[in-house]
Amino acid sequence: MVGSVIVLYQILFAVSLFILISLGLAIIFGMMRVINLAQGEFIMLGAYACLIFTRLEINFWLAALLSGLVVGLFGIIVERCLIRFLYGRIMDTLLATWGLSLLMIGLVTTIFGPQEAGVEVSLGKLDVGEFSVSIYNLVLIAAAMGLLALTYALWRYTKVGLVVRGTMQNPDMAAALGVNTDRCYMLTFGFGSAITGLGGALIAPLVGNQPTMGAFYVAKAFITVISGGAAPLTGTLLASGVFGSVDGVISYASTQVVGEISVLLVAIVLLRLLPTGITGRLGGGV
């Protein structure tokens, strides 16, 4: 009984981590087709922003939200100064954002040094039989799910969401219907960045802050979103579900290396069976 509870917890936790690191990318790459190699550094930026705010004695949860905002604004700036000129030039975007990621790592290292004391949130632990579980991890699971649900609702049920989706699918038509597609792209990118930053802020207490932390997440995030396929959010959820379960179970039963490798192998098989991703058959949607 306890064993199965722990396994379930492992799975949910792994799934939530996948969601937190790839949700923002689901919007930036999944919807906008912008290959943002600096995605990992957006996460890192969120973590650092959160660190600064908490240092300013701001309550952690508020700090996390603020970090989301900060990274969102940063994203908008990046979109205006960089991405905007590169829509439709996928490989150039790849190169530019790679440069951006190097730049961000360098700057953050120069300012904060190679490593920082991570944000500290001690919510204590919960005892399950002879096991104990960090309460923050449980909160994290809830947060991840909530964040996903919110984003989904916003995209699926609001007018804004509809306009954005329309624009991403057919900018010309949207423009013809009087949508300011330019601003629409800008805001969507900003929103994606904000979600990413928030994700970063939320995992900061778990993994600490290092300028190079982004590198650990960027590949995972891309693989998750791509495996998700045509419907970015649903896809990301499903992909995170699959990968998280594989990772959670195998890492617990065997070792973490085996866990990570099996996730990647599962991704390959998945794409071999469903070349257009899990939701490819749905052909669109959110």
Add this chain to the structure above:
Amino acid sequence: MRINRRQFFRTTTGALGFASMPMLLKSAGIAAEEPIRIANILDKTGGLNIYSLKQIKAIALAVDELNKAGGLLGRPIELVFYDSQSNNQLNSQYMAQALVKDKAAAVFAGVTSSSREVMRPVVRKFRGLFFYNSMYEGGVCDRRHVCIAQVPAQQLSPLVPRVVKTYGKKCYILGADYIYPHTTAKWIQKYTREAGGEDIGVEFFPLDVSNFAPALARIQAAKPDVVWSILVGSAHNAFYRQYESTIGKAKTPLASCMFGIGREQTYLSAQEAAGIMNATPFHDELPSEKAQEFVRKFKEYSGEQDYVGDYAEYGYRGVNIWANAVKKAGDPSPDAVIAALDGVQFEAPGGLVTVDGQTNHAVMDIHLVKTNDKQGWDHLETFKQLQPSDTQAVCDLRKNPDDNQQYTLSL
């Protein structure tokens, strides 16, 4: 290039008085002499720099002092720095540059075993002298290579029995997944068994793992008395926090032979870091004249007030050991210095260091410590003049000086 080096000094050591600056050389009365050039190749950028940044400055500091004191053999010392950017390919390129272009009399380089193994062949090809100022798994037998930091036998022979005695017999070992932790784990198992304990689990993690939830669950299932951490690097630092929020040192204490060398305790909250037992050749709270003087000098020199740590001290002792060998040899050329190395001594901040000519490793004091709740260490006990016995068991440079391989230590 020279100009660039100067720029480097300003950027690294801040706008501090720097003895290699012309006017300071004059004041030391050695400006006119042909300088002895040495090189320092370390990772200022990239994931590994948490181990390097302090050592880079400590080496500059040591060179400074020597110049202020009139240099070596009446000649000033010039320091060339290369940032290997946590990239082994650059390590080997820069080693070649240092030896060929700069004609460096000695090169102080490397924090990882892989970078060391990349550079040793180059050093051999160009007949240089290579100081590796970092703890490692031991077993390198190469007269062109000098390691003045501790090897497992030195660190673990005092530490493990104490851990078994204080915390209990059943231990669970976690390590980063590369050679050093693998080797170290074996030593911990060996010494634990010798002390009448048992190891009930050993696990290794890739350096980029930062989610330890699965491991923590397995540990709880195994119920050890003490958990050993040979985790390395910034990502693994997350372990200590996650451990505290899941199991807690109060329930199952932690011991480590790595914690602290990356100054980990300063990256964690006091309560997360407190109470981890370790053994090290140097720590800031070491109650000795030399140690406290070094800490003071370093902080003043670097303008940084945070924890200094043992990697800074390794750099400092490395340069001084080399300097003493040069004085003994009366000639800075690598081969002369190598010939003179045997028995060279330096009264280092961490205690007396003597080069063991059989292995080109060092005999040194090891201090048993435990993190306190002020992100520093409590000094428990000092073990005097420990031999690098594990490496001595496989290597004898006096007998076969042309040996140049790394032996895997048989237990």
Add this chain to the structure above:
Amino acid sequence: MRLISAEDCEAPVPLWWALVAVAAVIGFALPSFVGLDVVMSTSIIFVYAILTLSMSYLWGYCGMLSFGQTAMYGVGGYAYAVIALNSGNTTIAVFAAVFLGCLFALVIGYFMIYGRISKIYFTVITLVITVVLEKAVRATSDERFTIGSVPLRGQNGISNVPDLQFPWDPSQTLFLDGVYYVALAALLAVFIGLRLLLTTHFGRVLMGIRDNERRSELLGYDTRKYQLGAFVLCGGIAALAGVLYGVWGNFVAPEMMNLNSAANIVIYAIVGGRSTLAGPIAGTAIIQYLTSWLGTAGVGQVTVILGTVLIVFVMLFPRGILPTLGDVIAQVWRFALAGRDRAKLPGARKTSDGWRNA
């Protein structure tokens, strides 16, 4: 300078041969004018240039963006190390390593190409393959993972990889300058070889497939066979680069296959100009030199500069250095010849982008 133009398909003009010859002469003369350290850091540029070519040929001329050439690169390097250390004969090791590289490419290529996966997933899966391989190799620190008498040593990599021996006299080994000549010769061979390949039937059909896969099939070509052929060929080239890396540093390690190296290769190609064969070589040289120079320049965080350079690049020379230069020359030329030679107009870039056809 266009991605693909009449002159690209015809046999190279004498001027081209002349330029290559000059480059070769300069290359072979260099060691007598510079120190061994320069020789050493130049040879590594050649090695990376070979690897970049293996990727940019696939991308620019076959429309297949393989992010995972580093996988074959690693396979080649490790194969050389393990075989050479076990057999003691590096000549055999070189050929065996290249062969294994081709074999590896054949297997993964078969699944991807005959599985008819779309272009973007080809890119992603090649990337995943190289990362998986890297993780797998990194997990071999335990002595259990020993091939013959050679432990793989996981993260630490295999050091003491033997120097290259003379095929006719194994007791003689190459020193750094020898390695330099070998690397240079290999680079020239690969460069000229690929250039000539463009003029062959095989090469042209591949360009046809890149332009319009369906039509190529309707003309009766089994496109999968050709693409697999190209992938295996480039796999072999990548493996060769891996071997040379091992020889260069007496060292192979998992980082040869990690995300960074994989992305660097793509960046070299883009910076130099993926739509040419000479471009990638230039790109490799520039970034490599910049990186190793910055490490000595004392500029604080190297990544700041490198990042800025890359960004500026995309904004100023989106098509890479050589094509941009080529345009300038072409413009002047056209101006001189008053509007003749319109074929030199740039503008083929769009289809060079494998992703767009995804």
Add this chain to the structure above:
Amino acid sequence: MGGAMPESEILIETMDLTKRFGGVTAIDGVSLQIRRGELRCLIGPNGAGKSTFFKMLTAQQKPSSGRILLAGTDITDWQAHRVSGAGVGIKNQVPDVFDNLTARENVWLAASYFRKTARPKVLVDDALNSLGITALAGRRVGELAHGQRQWVELAMVLARDPSVVLLDEPTAGMSDEETAKTAELILELNKSRTIVVVEHDMQFIRKIAKMVTVFHQGKILAEDTMANIQKNRMVRDVYLGRSAAA
């Protein structure tokens, strides 16, 4: 290939051929026979399934059910390149060429399929000449006009010397004299080859057609001589009314 052939032999036969896209049935149980040496026109309103039918004949699309026979051999499950190798050439509706290559290179790629038997260069020159586009040989096809690109595509098809030529709207976007020229060309080709044409332009069809098959909503509505088809009321209702517009 080519030369005189017994009129009787059935070259292409489809049996109850069906293609569904999700819910839509584009081709619905089409059984059709085309004899060697025939010149067959397929007409029908847009969306009647003509192009889909062609794509299945050339294995660009796999049928949902039914079989396709070429000279008695079942080619239903063949790959496109193999069908082409068996001598079926197609000119698709939208010009389907290598935009980054010159006209000559385009045709060369087609001709060099025979590099083992014939000398490609000869084939290339013949093809270019026979279509009178030798002048365009050096131009990048991407830069050519719609009509010209059609010619290039035709040249490619011919350079492959197919025994069956499928032409999907060969005159689309062509001027009147180009259209006339195409008509002659088709009749010329028909002397040695079997030809199937999909067209909207009725004048054009009247010029060339012997037998005509009318598609409607994925089914064969009628199959007869041009004369009779024009009399056929049903066809008028569904189709000819529309042809005025076409």
